[in-house]
Structure formats: C-alpha cells, structure tokens
Amino acid sequence: WAVFADDIDAILELKRTRNAVILAHNYQTPEIFHCVADIVGDSLLLAREAQTVEADVIVMAGVHFMAETAKLLNPTKRVLMPDMRAGCSLADSITAADVRLLRQRYPGVPVVTYVNTSAAVKAESDVCCTSGNAKRIVESLGSDTVIMIPDEYLAQNIANETGIRMITWAGHCEVHERFTPEEIRRLRVEHPGIVVLAHPECPPEVVAEADFAGSTAGMQEFVASGKASRVVLITECSMSDNLAVLHPEVEFIRPCNLCPHMKRITLPALRHSLETMGTEIMIEEHLAVRARQAVERMLAL
Ligand code: 13P
Numbered sequence: 441w442a443v444f445a446d447d448i449d450a451i452l453e454l455k456r457t458r459n460a461v462i463l464a465h466n467y468q469t470p471e472i473f474h475c476v477a478d479i480v481g482d483s484l485l486l487a488r489e490a491q492t493v494e495a496d497v498i499v500m501a502g503v504h505f506m507a508e509t510a511k512l513l514n515p516t517k518r519v520l521m522p523d524m525r526a527g528c529s530l531a532d533s534i535t536a537a538d539v540r541l542l543r544q545r546y547p548g549v550p551v552v553t554y555v556n557t558s559a560a561v562k563a564e565s566d567v568c569c570t571s572g573n574a575k576r577i578v579e580s581l582g583s584d585t586v587i588m589i590p591d592e593y594l595a596q597n598i599a600n601e602t603g604i605r606m607i608t609w610a611g612h613c614e615v616h617e618r619f620t621p622e623e624i625r626r627l628r629v630e631h632p633g634i635v636v637l638a639h640p641e642c643p644p645e646v647v648a649e650a651d652f653a654g655s656t657a658g659m660q661e662f663v664a665s666g667k668a669s670r671v672v673l674i675t676e677c678s679m680s681d682n683l684a685v686l687h688p689e690v691e692f693i694r695p696c697n698l699c700p701h702m703k704r705i706t707l708p709a710l711r712h713s714l715e716t717m718g719t720e721i722m723i724e725e726h727l728a729v730r731a732r733q734a735v736e737r738m739l740a741l
C-alpha cells in the first residue's frame with residue numbers, strides 16, 4: 441500500500457479543493473474502490489447515485505458510458521472521465537443508425553437498450569436497462585417480443601428467464617464471453633463444494649452451469665448473505681479482490697478475466713483528472729434530451 445499512499449493523499453486533498461466525488465464501479469481495483477471512492481456499486485447504483493450528487497464535480501472511475509449516463513442524469517455537474525480510452529466492447533458494437541434500421545425492420549416492437557451503450561444509441565431507444573433490472577424492465581413492457589440490444593447473451597439469458605421473444609444484436613462483453621461451461625465443470629472438480637456466481641453477460645451455457653446469475657450488486661448481496669463459504673465469481677477480476685477485503689470469512693477461487701477498459705482507470709489517472717479537470721464529458725443537447733428519457737424511464741420503472 442505504501443506505493444499508493446502519495447496518490448491517495450493527493451486525490452483525497454484534490455477532492456476537497458475541487459468539491460468532487462468519485463463514483464467507482466465494482467470492477468475498479470481495490471486501492472480505488474476502498475481508498476478514494478465515495479460511492480461504489482454496479483451500473484444501476486452508480487446511475488441512481490449520480491442523479492443526486494450535490495458536489496460540483498463527478499469523477500467516474502469506470503468506463504465512458506457510465507460517465508455519459510452520470511452526465512445525462514445530473515447535467516449541471518462537471519463529469520470527468522480520467523481516461524477517454526476506457527470504452528466497452530458492447531458500446532462499440534452498435535450505432536444509432538443500427539437501431540434505426542432495427543426499428544424499420546420490426547415496426548412497433550419496443551427497444552430495450554443496455555446502459556452499456558453510447559448516448560446516441562440510448563437516444564434511439566424506448567427504455568434502458570442494466571443487468572440488475574433487465575428482467576423487470578422487459579416484463580414491464582407487456583410485449584411478447586422485445587428488441588433487446590446490444591448484448592446478445594444478456595438478451596438470451598433474459599429470454600430464458602421470462603419466455604419473452606428477443607430480437608437480439610451480436611454484441612458481447614469481451615470479458616464475460618471468454619468463460620466456458622467446461623471451465624466451470626473443471627472448477628467444481630478441482631474445488632469441491634464451491635458456489636458458482638455468474639454475470640448474465642456470460643453465454644447462456646455458462647449461466648446454466650452456475651448456481652446463481654446476477655449483476656455485480658447481486659453477486660455482492662449473495663456473498664454478504666453468508667450462504668456460501670467458498671465462491672467463484674465468473675466475472676471481472678477486481679470483483680473478487682474487492683469483496684475479499686469486505687468478507688475475509690469467504691474463500692474466493694479466482695479464475696477471472698480482466699477488463700482492459702476498466703483497468704485504464706488508475707490512481708495516477710484519477711489524480712491527473714482532478715488536477716487538470718479533464719476530460720469533461722459533453723453530450724449534444726439534441727441527443728441528451730432523448731437519451732435522458734430512456735434512462736429516466738428505466739429508473740422510474
Ligand atoms: P453491472 O455492475 O451492472 O453488473 O455491470 C457489469 C459490467 O460489465 C459493467 O461494465
């Protein structure tokens with residue numbers, strides 16, 4: 441921890457002088473998650489909390505779409521992204537023009553868009569969802585067919601849970617698509633008695649091998665419930681690292697995959713962002729108005 445001390449002290453001081461808060465996703469490294477973040481959580485919690493931030497500045501320790509969502513929900517604040525290269529393979533998989541084409545091909549079918557998308561894509565959508573509320577959002581529409589984009593596996597997993605027909609898009613999370621059912625079966629042989637928690641961005645055949653599927657907040661709740669003493673989290677690596685600090689009584693088995701985008705956010709990047717007040721997220725007003733509606737509709741549901 442000594443190697444982090446200088447940056448941590450500087451960030452804590454800069455937060456005071458800039459009147460800033462740091463929102464951090466569960467996939468941030470422990471020195472960010474536990475030492476400098478003010479609010480930590482899954483995509484849904486970060487969106488909800490961003491809405492009510494009173495500080496002048498929000499620094500997003502997460503990826504670009506999370507910073508955009510914060511800006512949509514609290515537009516008078518300065519929202520800073522410490523590294524603009526922190527993207528997402530799902531957000532990169534689809535454009536606003538793609539959504540317009542889907543609407544033309546399937547007229548009248550509601551479009552549910554994962555928050556892991558650009559503001560321009562959200563602007564073409566009826567409602568957003570996260571992995572933590574996807575089932576509820578889809579069911580609330582009362583439609584037997586839904587266009588659910590861009591995560592093909594999340595859509596298939598929700599279709600399996602709800603029986604609703606999904607028109608999907610071939611977007612995948614580059615972290616979760618790498619897990620396989622064989623890997624989980626091997627883990628069960630190597631570590632008898634483990635409880636397997638999988639993220640719904642994993643392929644359906646991986647989710648089928650798990651004992652529980654849920655968002656990162658869902659995984660955290662499961663671990664906190666004390667239902668398991670040995671767990672494997674089929675998700676990004678830092679999730680286990682962060683929960684292991686909070687739950688030393690639980691053994692975490694750790695085959696995991698790293699998200700290169702989340703890992704662009706470091707203590708030096710956060711410090712630099714607060715020192716230079718960059719890079720500020722800006723969203724063109726004509727897009728922001730429509731994208732905000734889709735995100736606010738999700739939060740209302
Ligand atoms: P949640 O934290 O909402 O489960 O999202 C996971 C993820 O991959 C975010 O990029």
Ligand code: SF4
Pocket residue numbers: 503527528529530531556613614615616641676699700701702
């Ligand atoms: Fe995108 Fe997957 Fe990384 Fe999350 S973990 S930011 S979904 S690539």
